[in-house]
Amino acid sequence: MPDNNWNDDKIEYLLRSMPKASDERSASDILDQLKKDDRLMTKSSNRFAKKWIPGLVAVAALFVLSLLVPSMLNGNKGQMNISSEPATMRTEGKGATESVEMEESEQSSAAEESMDAASFSLKSVTTSHVIIPDDYVEGRLFPIGLIHEATVIPVTFIMPEEMLTNDFPGSSPSSVELYNKYVSQVREEELGFDDYHPYKGEISESADEIIHQVGENHLYDNSPTTLEIYTNSAIATFSTDHTKWKVVDEKGNPVAFDYIGLEMEFHLERRGPYFKYVMADGRVYLVPYQNGDTKTVSEALLAMRQATNDVVQEVIPSGVDYSVEVQDGTIMLTFDASLDLTRFAINEVNEMLEGFMLTAESYDMQIQLKNVQQEFFGNYDLTKPLPKPVGVNPIMWR
Structure with a gap:
């Protein structure tokens, strides 16, 4: 002072x-x-x-x-x-x-x-693109293939348990029941997607088969693009509990699509590599996207390294390479060089791991990573096979 x-x-x-x-x-x-x-x-x-x-x-x-x-x-x-x-x-x-x-x-x-080589945090991850079994209550998921600029984006609505209990008391609804009950409430355009659903006609089920009854002017066979959207959206919506899709007319007779000249029947199965689809507002979705001939899971995982067009982007960071081998029913993916996950943004790592998980799951398999410096990434134990997802691109139902 x-x-x-x-x-x-x-x-x-x-x-x-x-x-x-x-x-x-x-x-x-x-x-x-x-x-x-x-x-x-x-x-x-x-x-x-x-x-x-x-x-x-x-x-x-x-x-x-x-x-x-x-x-x-x-x-x-x-x-x-x-x-x-x-x-x-x-x-x-x-x-x-x-x-x-x-x-x-x-x-x-x-x-x-x-960080050290033992762990890696998921603190800054804001979006997970998969749902694993521990994340939901059985029967509370509503998958559907939404459309954006001719690309099918599979999403999974997480439904309020109370609503499903009230709407389906004492039972677990099938994908067909969920679709018929709630599809009209899906706010496609509000969510940034095209107005596509519900399908024209009626959707029903018989044993393991989905039956789509259509009228004469359905237009699903109008072009190769419309046919591809139709089949891929059906697979994304109904493949969780059915294996076949069949198109019939109002009398129940099989319908031949003009574009292919054959009765329209196909398996509800889509195997292949996953990539990321980026919306104009920056939202990222993981989507299956055909990239060459990928009959095997090894081919699909290797195809993830390079996108063949600008519709989708790779989930594999630049400079990362690996080999794939299936051992005793588990996919062993080994990175060529010891991979330090802290070199990359956390969201990049998350997209890569979940892309691997989804690609493996499309072949009904699990994947284990080798030659990674970290033992954990968030909730994922990298010393063990990664969990098999039961849903992709989750969205809370409101």
């Missing part, structure tokens, strides 16, 4: 806090001391001295006080400096503490970013 930073309140406070002056000597002792002081008394003026003794005592007292006050002021100033010093130290200490905390925070952040 500067010496000139004083006001009446501070001075009054200081004076009140000063210790009281005291003198344990008796009055006679003080008088005797003063008598001995040649400056105050002379031998020839006893009457003069007696007359001025009380005044001299007062002067002496003031003199003593004048000596004590500066000393005490300095002492109290020092005390004030000392007492104010902790505040300064507290301020400085706070800054130091904040500095230390900031430094520790920065070190912690740096540690999280770099």
Whole structure:
């Protein structure tokens, strides 16, 4: 505090806090001391001295006080400096503490970013593209193939359990029952997709077969694109619990599509590599997309490394390569170089792992990664086969 930073309140406070002056000597002792002081008394003026003794005592007292006050002021100033010093130290200490905390925070952040070879966090992952068995209640998923610019995007609605219990009391609805009950409520355009569903005609089921009854002007065989959208959307919607699809007319007779000239029947199965489809607003969906001849799971996994057009993008980061081998029913995918997952953005790693999982699942298999530095990635234990997804691109039903 500067010496000139004083006001009446501070001075009054200081004076009140000063210790009281005291003198344990008796009055006679003080008088005797003063008598001995040649400056105050002379031998020839006893009457003069007696007359001025009380005044001299007062002067002496003031003199003593004048000596004590500066000393005490300095002492109290020092005390004030000392007492104010902790505040300064507290301020400085706070800054130091904040500095230390900031430094520790920065070190912690740096540690999280770099991480060691044993683990890798999913903290910043905002979107998972798969549903694994532990994430849902059995029978509460509604898969459907939505359309965006002639590309089928498989999504899985996570249905409220209470709603399904009320709508299907005592039973677990099939994909056909879910479709017929809820498809009209799917907000396709609001979600950013094309207006495509429901299918024209009626959808029913018989044993393991889906039956689509169509009218004469259905237009599903209008072109190769419309036919591809039709078949792929059906596969994405009904393949979880059925294996065949059949098109019939209003009398129940098989219908031949003009474009192919054959009765329209196909298996509800789509095996192949997964890529990512990026919407204009930045949303990412993982989609199966044919890329060459991929009859085997090994061929499909290797095909994921390079997209053949600009409709989809690879989920494999640039520079990452691997080999594939099937051992005892499990796919062993081994990276050529020891893979440090912390080199990549977390979402990139997530898309790659889940793309592998979905591709393997399309062949009804699981995949295990080899030559990865980390043992864990979020909830995924990389020392074991990755879980088999039961849904893709989850969306909460509202």
